[in-house]
Amino acid sequence: xxxxxxxxxxxxxxxxxxxxxxxxxxxxxxxxxxxxxxxxxxxxxxxxxxxxxxxxxxxxxxxxxxxxxxxxxxxxxxxxxxxxxxxxxxxxxxxxxxxxxxxxxxxxxxxxxxxxxxxxxxxxxxxxxxxxxxxxxxxxxxxxxxxxxxxxxxxxxxxxxxxxxxxxxxxxxxxxxxxxxxxxxxxxxxxxxxxxxxxxxxxxxxxxxxxxxxxxxxxxxxxxxxxxxxxxxxxxxxxxxxxxxxxxxxxxxxxxxxxxxxxxxxxxxxxxxxxxxxxxxxxxxxxxxxxxxxxxxxxxxxxxxxxxxxxxxx
Amino acid sequence: xxxxxxxxxxxxxxxxxxxxxxxxxxxxxxxxxxxxxxxxxxxxxxxxxxxxxxxxxxxxxxxxxxxxxxxxxxxxxxxxxxxxxxxxxxxxxxxxxxxxxxxxxxxxxxxxxxxxxxxxxxxxxxxxxxxxxxxxxxxxxxxxxxxxxxxxxxxxxxxxxxxxxxxxxxxxxxxxxxxxxxxxxxxxxxxxxxxxxxxxxxxxxxxxxxxxxxxxxxxxxxxxxxxxxxxxxxxxxxxxxxxxxxxxxxxxxxxxxxxxxxxxxxxxxxxxxxxxxxxxxxxxxxxxxxxxxxxxxxxxxxxxxxxxxxxxxx
Amino acid sequence: xxxxxxxxxxxxxxxxxxxxxxxxxxxxxxxxxxxxxxxxxxxxxxxxxxxxxxxxxxxxxxxxxxxxxxxxxxxxxxxxxxxxxxxxxxxxxxxxxxxxxxxxxxxxxxxxxxxxxxxxxxxxxxxxxxxxxxxxxxxxxxxxxxxxxxxxxxxxxxxxxxxxxxxxxxxxxxxxxxxxxxxxxxxxxxxxxxxxxxxxxxxxxxxxxxxxxxxxxxxxxxxxxxxxxxxxxxxxxxxxxxxxxxxxxxxxxxxxxxx
Numbered sequence: 001x002x003x004x005x006x007x008x009x010x011x012x013x014x015x016x017x018x019x020x021x022x023x024x025x026x027x028x029x030x031x032x033x034x035x036x037x038x039x040x041x042x043x044x045x046x047x048x049x050x051x052x053x054x055x056x057x058x059x060x061x062x063x064x065x066x067x068x069x070x071x072x073x074x075x076x077x078x079x080x081x082x083x084x085x086x087x088x089x090x091x092x093x094x095x096x097x098x099x100x101x102x103x104x105x106x107x108x109x110x111x112x113x114x115x116x117x118x119x120x121x122x123x124x125x126x127x128x129x130x131x132x133x134x135x136x137x138x139x140x141x142x143x144x145x146x147x148x149x150x151x152x153x154x155x156x157x158x159x160x161x162x163x164x165x166x167x168x169x170x171x172x173x174x175x176x177x178x179x180x181x182x183x184x185x186x187x188x189x190x191x192x193x194x195x196x197x198x199x200x201x202x203x204x205x206x207x208x209x210x211x212x213x214x215x216x217x218x219x220x221x222x223x224x225x226x227x228x229x230x231x232x233x234x235x236x237x238x239x240x241x242x243x244x245x246x247x248x249x250x251x252x253x254x255x256x257x258x259x260x261x262x263x264x265x266x267x268x269x270x271x272x273x274x275x276x277x278x279x280x281x282x283x284x285x286x287x288x289x290x291x292x293x294x295x296x297x298x299x300x301x302x303x304x305x306x307x308x309x310x311x312x313x314x
Numbered sequence: 315x316x317x318x319x320x321x322x323x324x325x326x327x328x329x330x331x332x333x334x335x336x337x338x339x340x341x342x343x344x345x346x347x348x349x350x351x352x353x354x355x356x357x358x359x360x361x362x363x364x365x366x367x368x369x370x371x372x373x374x375x376x377x378x379x380x381x382x383x384x385x386x387x388x389x390x391x392x393x394x395x396x397x398x399x400x401x402x403x404x405x406x407x408x409x410x411x412x413x414x415x416x417x418x419x420x421x422x423x424x425x426x427x428x429x430x431x432x433x434x435x436x437x438x439x440x441x442x443x444x445x446x447x448x449x450x451x452x453x454x455x456x457x458x459x460x461x462x463x464x465x466x467x468x469x470x471x472x473x474x475x476x477x478x479x480x481x482x483x484x485x486x487x488x489x490x491x492x493x494x495x496x497x498x499x500x501x502x503x504x505x506x507x508x509x510x511x512x513x514x515x516x517x518x519x520x521x522x523x524x525x526x527x528x529x530x531x532x533x534x535x536x537x538x539x540x541x542x543x544x545x546x547x548x549x550x551x552x553x554x555x556x557x558x559x560x561x562x563x564x565x566x567x568x569x570x571x572x573x574x575x576x577x578x579x580x581x582x583x584x585x586x587x588x589x590x591x592x593x594x595x596x597x598x599x600x601x602x603x604x605x606x607x608x609x610x611x612x613x614x615x616x617x618x619x620x621x622x623x624x625x626x627x628x
Numbered sequence: 629x630x631x632x633x634x635x636x637x638x639x640x641x642x643x644x645x646x647x648x649x650x651x652x653x654x655x656x657x658x659x660x661x662x663x664x665x666x667x668x669x670x671x672x673x674x675x676x677x678x679x680x681x682x683x684x685x686x687x688x689x690x691x692x693x694x695x696x697x698x699x700x701x702x703x704x705x706x707x708x709x710x711x712x713x714x715x716x717x718x719x720x721x722x723x724x725x726x727x728x729x730x731x732x733x734x735x736x737x738x739x740x741x742x743x744x745x746x747x748x749x750x751x752x753x754x755x756x757x758x759x760x761x762x763x764x765x766x767x768x769x770x771x772x773x774x775x776x777x778x779x780x781x782x783x784x785x786x787x788x789x790x791x792x793x794x795x796x797x798x799x800x801x802x803x804x805x806x807x808x809x810x811x812x813x814x815x816x817x818x819x820x821x822x823x824x825x826x827x828x829x830x831x832x833x834x835x836x837x838x839x840x841x842x843x844x845x846x847x848x849x850x851x852x853x854x855x856x857x858x859x860x861x862x863x864x865x866x867x868x869x870x871x872x873x874x875x876x877x878x879x880x881x882x883x884x885x886x887x
Contacts, residue, residue: 025507028509029507029508029509032509033420033424033508035416036416036417036419036420036424037420037424037425039412039413039414039416039417039420040416040417040420040421040425040434040483041434042413042417042479043417043434043437043438043441043479043480043483044433044434044437046437046441046452046476046479047437047440047441049452049456050444050448050449050451050452053451053452053455053456053460054448054451054452054455056455057455108351108354109351111347111348111351112348112351112352112354112355114344114348115344115345115347115348115349115351115352116348116352119344119345119348120348120352121692122692128352130616130620131356132355133612133616134609134612134613134616135355135356135359137530137533137534137537137608137609137611137612138359138362138537138605138608138609139536139537139538139539139579139604139605139608140537140539141537141539141579141582141583141586141601141604142362142366142537142582142601142604142605143362144583144586145362145366145582145586145597145598145601146361146362146365146366148586149365149369149586149594149598150361150362150365176354176355176358179351179354179355180355183351183352183355194731196727196729196731197731197733197734198690199687199690199727199731200727200731200732200733200793200796201733201743201747202687202690202720203685203687203720203724203725203727203797204720204724204743204744204747204796204797204800205717205718205720205721205744205747205748205800206717206743206747207334207337207338207340207341207717208341208344208345209337209340209341209344210337210747212344214733214743214746214747215733215734218733218734218735219733219734230443233443233445234445236445237444237445237446237447237448238445239445239446239447239539239540240539240540240579240583243540243583244583244586244587264445264447264540267447267450267451267540267544268447268540268543268544271450271454271543271544271545271546272543277459285451285544286451286455289447289448289451292445292447292448293444293445293448296443296444296445296448297440297443297444300440300443301440303443304439327705327707327718330718330721330722331715331718333748333749334715334717334718334721337717338715338717
């Protein structure tokens with residue numbers, strides 16, 4: 001109904017106040033729905049903006065730096081006089097700290113999940129699950145302090161030549177940080193295994209351990225693997241622990257007892273300085289960020305696909 | 315039944331019992347290992363907290379909260395940091411809560427189940443997995459230079475608002491999903507419009523759940539360091555932003571939004587990055603304070619959720 | 629009437645059972661299981677027949693707070709399997725169970741059948757192969773799966789899955805086999821297969837079967853017990869129960885006036 005017919009209507013016949021009210025009501029309802037929809041679309045805008053900004057700034061970067069140098073160069077010194085732009089040292093640092101973290105978090109997190117899901121009493125679980133959530137919420141800067149000023153000195157007592165900045169203690173602490181995450185997600189996957197399967201196993205005379213290892217864990221594999229993959233994504237994107245404890249010197253090595261910068265640590269290091277907008281140094285953190293974003297996006301997507309698969313299984 | 319048969323059954327039973335004893339030992343062993351694995355995260359956090367408190371205890375006094383940062387560790391304080399944190403949180407709250415709740419309402423109550431809602435959903439879950447430092451890069455490119463907000467409280471608040479948006483959306487949706495269809499039908503049956511049903515009933519009954527999500531999101535935002543560093547926040551701030559409340563009409567002003575600032579985790583990172591050990595004491599004290607604040611917030615949220623689950627029985 | 633020369637394999641003596649919420653689901657039940665016979669439990673839903681069945685392999689122990697009172701005595705060793713000192717695992721190694729809905733493990737057909745043996749630490753490949761084949765033959769499944777033993781069990785049809793679960797329960801030579809409404813999730817042809825199988829199995833072992841289907845009870849069982857509200861109302865030779873029930877309630881249930 002457009003305004004012309006409306007005025008026409010009012011001149012020829014008086015529309016009932018009830019109808020008018022209902023029209024107003026309808027318009028109000030529509031406007032509200034539109035506002036709510038825009039709010040929901042903010043998620044899409046954000047993703048779009050992230051991708052756009054990363055690509056836009058990286059584009060400027062890749063006008064100066066060739067893709068070949070970026071992906072194959074083994075030196076990363078964008079802020080030096082003699083600048084090199086090989087991302088590999090940062091990727092190596094990121095992967096090394098992440099692998100150390102996973103080496104800690106995967107076994108311990110999985111064992112904790114099995115314990116929680118198959119061994120712990122209902123009461124223990126009720127207490128432990130919220131505590132795990134609390135642990136996930138501890139700010140990572142606090143863990144950075146712990147890695148630098150508690151774990152590293154401790155490790156140096158055993159291994160005196162360990163430098164003050166090293167990937168080992170950063171990775172170890174990051175691993176402990178990720179344990180609750182893996183434990184919680186993997187436990188969810190194990191609880192989702194139907195009770196009938198447990199009963200089937202126990203009815204054959206299996207113990208808890210046998211049931212957990214031979215039936216529940218295989219049945220929950222995809223959920224557990226999804227937990228690992230999402231954990232990798234977290235480790236790769238973790239910033240403060242590595243920026244504080246692993247050092248900020250790009251170093252092309254996979255040796256965890258050395259110090260090395262990760263992608264995130266590099267971004268922090270540059271941001272702490274005073275770089276002019278649109279300089280190559282400024283652009284370099286977006287190029288590095290793009291690589292990080294691609295890595296975590298890849299892991300997250302794989303994780304979600306795997307997790308979806310396990311949900312559909314039963 | 316011959317005695318011979320009986321003897322064979324009994325002999326068999328002895329073997330079975332021996333085997334069960336063996337299996338049960340494995341069970342016990344695993345239960346012990348599992349408990350240790352589960353406790354490891356908790357014990358580490360406890361160690362971390364005790365370490366921070368022991369290192370930082372000389373600074374636990376009111377002076378620490380009322381002093382500006384200083385070149386001398388002993389007289390440096392947290393005043394600008396905690397005021398900055400509070401103001402940034404205010405902006406974060408004011409952006410993330412309305413947008414997040416509106417988005418959650420749209421997705422649960424309005425969105426048609428088609429590719430469009432799928433698109434939004436995929437974006438929300440993807441954003442939840444994007445490393446926080448990437449949000450920093452987004453803000454640096456978009457808010458700081460794109461919109462020319464500069465390295466201000468507004469930029470920081472918006473950045474953290476975007477960061478916790480997925481948390482608020484997801485918890486809103488979960489809270490709404492718990493409301494039975496019958497309640498909605500009852501309201502429609504007496505002639506309410508969709509928005510009346512949503513605002514009078516759906517929002518009201520999901521308040522608790524939404525609040526839980528908001529608290530968890532805010533506690534995450536308080537401890538976030540990486541995105542704030544990335545936007546180029548200064549770390550040495552010896553002034554306070556203009557007060558949001560003025561003594562002349564209209565009694566509020568918005569100048570503080572443009573002000574430079576620092577926040578608690580940044581201040582901690584700054585002190586932690588200095589070689590002088592005296593500043594590490596300040597960092598430890600700040601870390602302990604941040605942990606207490608976030609644990610209190612998360613604890614409140616988890617307790618609240620527990621209460622809601624216990625009390626409401628539809 | 630009851631054949632006195634047949635030995636008793638197990639018997640419930642004054643058995644009471646309480647769920648963790650305090651509900652008494654079984655009220656002083658006394659009933660024998662005759663060796664190498666099929667005993668059927670019938671009664672309306674909620675009468676406690678499945679609860680009773682699950683006492684025989686201590687399934688209720690999986691959930692905290694459940695409580696048994698009284699005895700279930702196994703012969704010839706006279707063990708009261710409900711006694712606190714008796715490990716439920718030991719009971720389950722002697723008494724296996726087939727569930728209402730087929731519940732194969734997410735493993736291959738072979739590994740499903742071999743599960744009980746592996747749980748019992750059997751590692752010899754020859755023994756495993758032989759036992760798996762024997763059990764699958766015993767469950768009348770061998771011809772259908774002998775060429776695809778390494779396939780996932782989930783790929784079998786519902787009826788095949790249930791026979792696989794029977795093979796799994798059979799592979800460890802149990803003394804008693806429990807069937808909890810084994811055909812309720814199956815089509816008529818698969819049901820007929822399972823019923824035929826049960827009749828063959830009783831050559832070797834004692835069977836207790838819960839069924840909501842009275843024709844099934846009449847077709848397969850030697851003895852029938854009618855339960856109502858946690859009580860054993862009537863127990864006897866299947867022919868007698870279905871032709872000359874002594875109690876009015878049993879007759880009403882059997883003739884379909886009630887239940």
